[in-house]
């Protein structure tokens with residue numbers, strides 16, 4: 001290579017590196033002029049005692065309604081009346097169907113759309129045989145000073161009680177909202193599929209009364225401390241769920257003659273089914289880094305260490321590379337695509353009988369914008385065997401996507417940022433289902449966010465053994481809801 005060419009290449013790469021270094025240095029969180037939050041009065045001891053008592057009432061839901069002990073829900077309602085006397089006195093309370101609760105705190109103005117805070121009262125049962133694996137009994141609500149233990153401590157009696165504490169405290173302080181404030185607590189979120197269930201009944205009740213909600217806050221997003229050596233230091237990721245994935249259990253079957261296994265045909269139904277499974281596995285849905293995921297990656301990138309920022313400031317150009325890497329991580333992949341979970345297979349009932357029908361059940365989790373119909377079309381296209389029978393066993397469509405420029409989102413964002421400069425707020429897609437999307441007919445601004453700071457390990461203990469809430473996260477959550485209600489219920 002000629003010297004001049006060599007030097008000009010070297011010079012150009014040097015200039016590019018310098019430009020990149022400047023860009024990376026400037027790739028930082030936007031500086032916002034946010035004043036620190038004034039202290040918020042919260043009686044943490046009392047709040048923790050209330051949460052312990054709430055956990056000790058086993059409001060367990062089951063898909064079979066006859067299995068549900070509704071007397072526990074009556075006990076739970078009586079407990080709420082006792083623990084929150086001002087709420088009992090000043091809010092209108094209705095119980096619809098068996099145990100769904102609607103509280104309405106009348107605002108000064110009836111011309112403004114109300115805000116709503118959602119929770120579910122029910123919890124999942126304790127898996128049989130695991131009762132003794134718990135450090136403290138699952139319905140003890142035991143508080144050891146560091147954690148409050150028990151079913152519902154994270155999902156989501158913590159959230160429900162924090163909301164109640166906030167309303168009770170605001171009432172005691174003489175606060176009067178401009179807008180009506182609704183507290184909507186369903187009875188069966190853990191087992192309902194939105195088309196039936198408590199949330200639907202509550203929504204229909206509001207709709208029949210001509211009520212349109214300004215905004216909703218429900219479970220789903222979280223405050224997750226992130227601390228990865230050399231990547232990001234002592235930050236907390238506040239993910240606000242702006243959408244949630246859909247759910248469909250689809251059974252795909254193949255019929256055959258059956259008969260005695262001593263004279264098997266060339267291909268039995270099970271062999272044909274294996275081809276169907278391979279086709280489904282080979283043709284996954286397309287993965288995309290959507291705008292919200294990109295927002296989240298960029299926000300985290302801006303808060304990372306300098307070497308990571310060097311990469312992160314070039315994210316749009318690195319998108320294909322990043323997509324390929326993320327597809328290898330199941331959690332990251334599930335944020336990018338409709339997932340295909342092949343879960344159940346069945347053939348004949350005995351070893352010496354050829355199956356007359358072989359079937360596979362596939363659990364699809366759909367991205368917003370992908371319907372159950374789209375999934376069925378996808379199956380028909382990618383499975384080569386056109387003799388298959390498709391049967392949708394259970395479904396819940398993906399939610400709409402709530403805007404990030406609505407007042408309620410901005411309030412959540414601002415409160416998190418004001419609470420600590422280390423909080424990174426970003427919109428996110430919720431992978432599990434919540435009651436929130438049931439309210440779409442009466443509300444466009446639906447946000448899924450639980451203001452409890454806890455690490456991923458503790459979040460994963462919801463529905464599992466040793467579900468427990470860090471005591472330190474409870475006071476700030478009550479304070480968050482007090483501030484949120486004050487701001488969101490204003491004009």
Ligand SMILES: [Zn+2]
Nearest residue numbers: 155156189219
């Ligand atoms: Zn829940």
